[in-house]
Amino acid sequence: MTAEKFLGWTPAAIVFDCDGTLMDSERHWVEAREVVLRNHGTAADEEFAQSTKGLHYTECGRMLAEFAGRPELADEMTEQLLDAFRRLVAEDPVTMPGAPQLVAKAATFAPLAVASNCPRDVVEDGLAKAGLLRYFGHVLVPEGQVRPKPYPDVYLEAARLCGAAPEDALAVEDSHCGFLSASRAGLRVLGVGPRKPVDEPPPVDVWVSTLADPELVKWADSRAA
Structure with missing residues (x-):
């Protein structure tokens, strides 16, 4: 989808990633690792920091153990990772630029959901402290039969619960792992980040540097109106 077509489109549902997209918590994952x-x-x-961005925390814990040369400690290091992350988020629950405003506007014209690789309590607590949880009808995380990103499960389930066909829904993501998950589910993808990767182009339809991007804000305003 071109930027021009995107600006003329109204999604039937919008599914947001959490870390690095809504919440400024990717830095907390980096620090926790x-x-x-x-x-x-x-x-x-x-290189290691980039390779672990957006992964499910259990996979990240396994990679940490292997990187440290202690693969037998994968479970222990996963718990240490989660403990450190929870503490850092509780101390500093900050939203990404433009996220609160975009979410509030989007909620006026489309059902919203969150699709994350984090534990449910981490996602919901962070969004609640930021005053955003009330806008979301559903929070999807890997549990039960729902597999983590980059599998498409969280996005497929989010679209279904929002009552939208995947191709009519929009995913808002900041990581390559998330881009793959959303595109494999068939959603249109809005990529967010300071710069679009050039070495391995992500499967996104439109790219913005921030959720406060003026054209994105104008689009949301027009749909909310």
């Missing part, structure tokens, strides 16, 4: 590795006598490099 650093804390765990530091406690095990090592430190991550930039």
Whole structure:
């Protein structure tokens, strides 16, 4: 979808990622990973940090254990990762620029859901503290038969619960793992980030640097009206 076509389209549902998209918590994941590795006598490099962005926390814990040379400690390091992340989010629950305003406007013209790889309590507590949870009819996380991103499950289930066909719904994402999940589910994808990757183009339909992008704000205003 071109930017021009996007600006003329009204989605039947909008599904937002949480970390790095709605909540400024990706930095908390980075810090939590650093804390765990530091406690095990090592430190991550930039390549490792990028490779773990957006992954389900259990997969991230496994990768941390392997990176530290202690694969047998995967479960223990996963718990350490979650404990550190929960503490950091509780201390600093900050939204991404433009997120509160976009969510409030979007809720006036489409049902909203959240699709995240985080534990449910982390997602809901963070959104509640930011005053955003009330706008979302559904919060989808990997549990039961629902597999984590990059599988399409969370986005397929979110669209279904919102009463929308996947191709009529919009996903708002910031990570390659999330882009893959949403595009595999058949949703149209709005990518958000300071710069669009050039080495491995993500499967997105439209890219904005921030949810406060003037054209995005104008689009939401027009749909809300």
